[in-house]
Amino acid sequence: MFKKGVFDRQKRNRLEDYYKILGTTAKAGPEKIKERYFEKVRAFPPETHPEEFQQIRKAYETLKNPDERRKYDVLRKFGPKIEKEMNNAMIQVMTGDDKRAHQTLSKIIEMDPDNIQGYLIKAELYLAQGKLTDFEKYFQKAIEKLNPEDCEDFSFLKLKLLVDHGFLEVALKEMIRSKVQYPASTTQFDQIAIPIYKGLRDYENLWQVTSKLVPPIKESEPDHIYLMIDWLIAGLELEKKTEINHIISRMKKLLRLIEDQEEQAYLTSVFVDEYGAYHDAGRFEDAMAFIELALFIDKNDRDLQALKKELVPLVALDSGIRRLDRDCYLIPYVKVVALKHFYESCDVEPEEGFSEDYYQTIAEYKDCNEEIAWAIMQIKKRYPAVYKAFQSEWETLFAKHTAGLNREAKRSLR
Template sequence: MKATANQQPSGTRTSSKPVVVETVNYYKQLGVRVNATPKSIEAGYEAKIKEFPQEQYPEEFRKIREAYDNLSDPIRRDEYDFTRKNGSTQKLDTLIDKGTDAFAAGDFRLAEELYRKVLELKPDHSGASIALSGVYLAEDKLSMFDEVWKKVEALSPSTRSSVIGTMLQIRVLLQYERYEKALSVARALDKKHRAWRRVYLTDYTDVLMMNQLGDEAWGIYEEMAGELKEGLDEDLNENNDVELKGDTLQFYFYWIKIMVYTNKMQFWHKVKQEIRAYLRSLPEGAERESAVERLLEESRELAENRAYKEALLFAELAHYIDPGNPAVQQQRTLAQGGNKLLLETDRLIKDKSMYPGVQAKANDFFTSEGYRHPAERLDQAPPDGMWPSGGAEHGDYFMTEGIRIMKRKYPHVYKSHQQLWDKLMS
C-alpha cells in the first residue's frame, strides 16, 4: 500500500482492489494483552522466538518478527490499533469481504452499498471508511471521497487519531495515484499538526517524492536530523503517558533513499555517521536484532530490483553492528558483487571501443531475468567507421571477438551470465 521514497509517478490508473484493513492479531501472536507495556511486548517476543526458532520454524518466526516490529514501535502500534479499533464481528467481516469481491468484479454500486452498511452498523469502522473512499476514487467522485474522510475526522477522539486517520487517507490517495490531491492533504496536515511531523513524516515524504519534490524532502530530513541529534523530540501524547517519537530507523531508511534519489551522495559520510551513532545506542537483544533484520530486508529488496549501490549501503550498516552474523555476511557479499557488476556494466556500455552488439546484450542481461532468445543472432550495426562492413557473417565475427575482449576487460559482466555469453559465442 505504501509508496517507497525512490518511486516515480507513472501516470493515473485505477487500482484493481481497495485498501483492506489487516485482520492479523499481533497481540495474540506474541501472547500479550492489547494494553501490554513495551517491556511486556519485548518479553513476549523473546519467549516466542525461543519457542519457535528461525531455523526450525521459519514461517512462524517471520510472523512473530512482524508482530514485534509492529507493536514495538509506538507509531506502527497506534496505526494498527486505530484500524482494528473495538475489534470486528463475523457479520461485519462478511460484509467487508463481499464488498471487496464486488469491487474486484467492477460492481462499484454493490461495493458502496456493502461498505455503507458496515458504517451504519459501526460508524467508526476505519476499514470500511478506507474501502469506501477507494470506491469513490475509482469512480472519480472526489467530493464523496472528501465526505468520507470528514466523517472520519469528526469521529476522531484525539489529535493522535486524527493524524493517523489523515495518514491513512494519504495512503489511499497514493495507491490510486492521486498525487496532487495527496500533496494538498499532506500540506494541510503539516500546517495544522507540525509538531506531529515525526509521526507522519514517511507518508509526507512519499507524497513529496511522487510529486517530484525530492529537494524539499531532503531539506526536511536535514532539519529533522538536527532535531534528532539534539534530542528535541517532543512528548506528543496528550495524556503524557506515552512518548511518540516515530520510527527512528525508518526515518534513516528514507533519508538514505532521498539522498540517492536526489543524487546527493556527497553527504553519505555525514548520514552514515548519524545512523551509526543511532545503531550503537540500541540495546543488545530484540531491539538490535530487529534493526539488523530490517536493514537486511531493505538490502535484499533493493538487490532484487538490481539497485545494488543502495543495497550495499544497507548491508554495510547491518555489518557495522553485527559483523559476525552469517546472513549479514552473505547479503553484504551479494551486494558487493552486484555493485561491481553494476559499475562494470556501466563502464562497458560507455566504452567506445566495445562492439555495440556486446554492449546491447550486456544491458539486456543486466536489466532482464536473462537472455530469453538464446538462438537469436545479433546483427546490430556498429557506428560508422568503428567496424568494417561485411554483413551478418562479419557481424558474428565481431560479436565473438567483442565477447572475448569483454571477458578480459569486464570479468564481472562475463561471470554474471557466463553460460549465456558462452552460448552466444557458440
C-alpha cells in the first residue's frame, strides 16, 4: 500500500521515483517490475483511484522498456547534476567561453551518452567556429540517438543551422540530398531553399521556388506577404518587368488584409530595409518599389514621403542609365563615362571590374573624336535625364572632342 500523501509528494518532485511508486528497487528485473505493477493496479484500480493509477501506469511504461529505463536511470542518478551542468554550458556559450562550454558538454555526454541536446549544442559550437567536420560528427551522434521518425525533423534543423551560420553552399548540397531522401517533404525543403538561393544570389532558382510556393490569389493569406517579398526581389534581380507589376499588385491586396499595427510597423521596416539596400547599390528604380509598398501601408508617413521625393529624380536617372547601357547604337566610351559619373555622383560602389573596363575603353576610343561627339549629342536628345544630371561634364567632354574637327564635321553632328 502507498503511504498517505505519496502521490502529493511526487507531484512536487522534479523527477518522480518510479521504483518507489511500484514498490520495488532499481535492482529489480523485468519480471519483478511487471509483478509489482499488477499488484499496484489491483490496489489502485482506475475506477476508484484514477490519479494514482496514472502514476503507476506511467512508471511501468517507462521501466518495462529497456531503453526508456536506461534513460530514466541516468536522469535519476545524474539528473540534478546534468541540469546544473547544462545551465553552466548555456551560460558559457552565451558569454563566448567556447573552450569551457566544450568541456562542460563533454562532461554531460559522459554522464548521459543519450543526451541529444548535449551533442547538438556541441555541434553548433563547432559550426560557429567554422569546424564543419566536427559539426558533422556531433550532429550525426545526435541523429544516432533518435527514433527513425524524428530524423526528418533533424534534417530541417541541420539545414537551418547551416544557413544561420552562413554555410550556404554546404546547406544547398544538404538540401538536395534531403529532398531525395524525403520526397514527401519537397515543399518544406523548398521553403528552406529560399534563404539559401537568396544568400547565394542564385536568383533564377529563387524565382523558380518562390513562383512555385506562392499560392493562387484565392488561397493567399496575409502571411504570404513575406514569401512575396522574396518573389519580388527575384523578379527585380532578373528584370522581369511584367511580372514585377503583377507581384506588387498582389502584395498590395494582401497588405489591405493586415490590420494589426505592430505587423504593419514591422512590414514597413522590412520594406525600408530593402529600399536601403537597393538605394545603396544605386538601383533607385528598384528602391522605389519598396518605398511605394511602405507608403501603401501608411500614405501619410512624412519620412516615407520625403524618401520618395528624394528618389524621384534618381529613378529617372537610374532608368536612363539602364537604357543607355543597353543601347547598341552608342559606343562603349560614353557608356562607361556615364556610369562613372553615376557611381561618383550617387556615391555608389562600382560593379566588380568596372575600373579596368573604364580605363581600357577610354584608351581604345581616345582618338575617336567625331564618334564620341556624335554619341554625346545622342545622349542629349534621347536620354535627357542622364544629360541634365551631368550637363557640365558632357559639355566639357563635347568641347574637348570637337576642338580639332573642321566646320563640315561639326555641322554633321547637328
